[in-house]
Amino acid sequence: MKSSIIQSAIGKLLKPLVVLLLRSSVSYQQASEWLKIAFIEAAEEIGPQDKPATTSWIATVTGLNRKEVKRIRDQGAGDADDAIDRSPPVNRAQRVINQWMTDPDYLQSDGEPSALAFDGDGVNFSTLVKKSSGDMTPRAVANELERQGVIEITSTQTLQLIQQGYFPPPGSDKQWVLAGQSAADLITTLSHNLQVDTEDARFQRMVSYRYLPVSQHAAFEQLSNKKLTESLKELNVWLSQHAGKSPNDIDEATARVSVGMYLYKSDSKE
Template sequence: MTDANANPLHKALFRILRPLARLLLRNGVPFGEFSELVKRAYVEAALEDFSDGRRKPTDSRAAVMTGLTRKEVKRQREILAGQNPARESRSNANRASRVVSGWVHDPAYQADDKQPAMLDFEGAGSFTELVRKYSGDMTPRAVLDELMRVGVAVVEPDSGRLQLKQRAYVPAGDSEDMLQIFGEDVSDLVATIDHNLISRSAGKPPLFQRTLTYDNIPADVIERWREISAERSQALLEQLDDWLGPHDRQGSGSQGEGARKVRTGVGIFYFEEPIQPDTSGDKRS
């Protein structure tokens, strides 16, 4: 087996797995359970992403590619067929996010200045109608309780109408919805990097991927930097949302049966870690 210290891919994987291991341990997921999920992901990738497009991929071929036995491939394939985590229906987080997006972009729920209107809970043009239009079968009360819990919506004291305070729904903590977003965000980032690694040889244009990084910033600057980066990142996302949001066909009645659909977006994340002092005694030139 290749030495992990010499293999660039192994080095990159270890760096990815280190914070992932921390999250798994905090949530009580032992290695055996994680190992099962890895096997499942290997089998699904072998069966779906590496088919030649002419014939149905076989368990034998997947076993050769993954290093698993045919019996194990069959077991994992049957689990995938019964309950595929990669193809779950929309989570509550996605449903709540859809409601917020509809509130921002749908003219039926905007004020005269094109900003999100204050809504009655029931009636024509109400929050209840908004939820039924954008969230599927979630009850309006459940959606409102969640939006109020995270501070996205409030009840205006004088009128009793509902006001949108933030344009984005972000659940807090290690909740089920937050873990759903974690899975989507990390998956999207890895998929973009994978695309860019092979884009040149595949004759495809690379996807946008940039990171701003400094590693010698004084600690007394960090608090202000957090504020500035959050403010400007939010402003950029809102500008992009203003352009892309109106093109979303959800709830517009113009989705079309055979129309091709694309999932797309832009992700921004902030990172910060202390630099450990070099105790090796080596001096860098």
């Protein structure tokens, strides 16, 4: 494959990332330091299978000088000593919503989430939170979900789910974590599919039309939101029936799986 094709593809991938960095006041100097760290961590991940990747080997495959590799690896070892967990966090508010949408105890006969009393006898919002989110207090979860417009309190003082997902506030730490994980999952899938035979590729599809009239954008966005939400809800139900809430719930090896959906819309003609 011509290097110019790879350069063009990677350039398309990097440009929106650089736009995000510039809008977030991240300089080239800071971004280049992060890129060095990513190069080293990636080299360690794909390194020799029979032995640990050495500093010299990482320097060779990444093009970084040995002194830089050692500095960054030593810095990373300090992070490990502090027991920093880099695994993607599971949002507890989202777990409550998932339980509400999939647990038969909290569903109506038509499969829609029931309106719940905050507490009291039988199933209620407090038992839902305890069942799905452990040590989070029901009041704190209710306040957060109401603040985000995910639930509403009805005239009878019951809690009604009105959105089927939890959306962190724009620009919040939680939204940054979600954005990073979503983009990483997509790029990891793209990387996998570029290196395997067709029969071993993971699902990756898109539909794209270049010349959709702007007057039709709102209608298409409404349609896609409806259809994609329906698909995600169905997948969520299946996963909730087969996945554990922690590694201790399953008697065999486990791994994280994810399906992401997004709508792209250009600001102008491409």
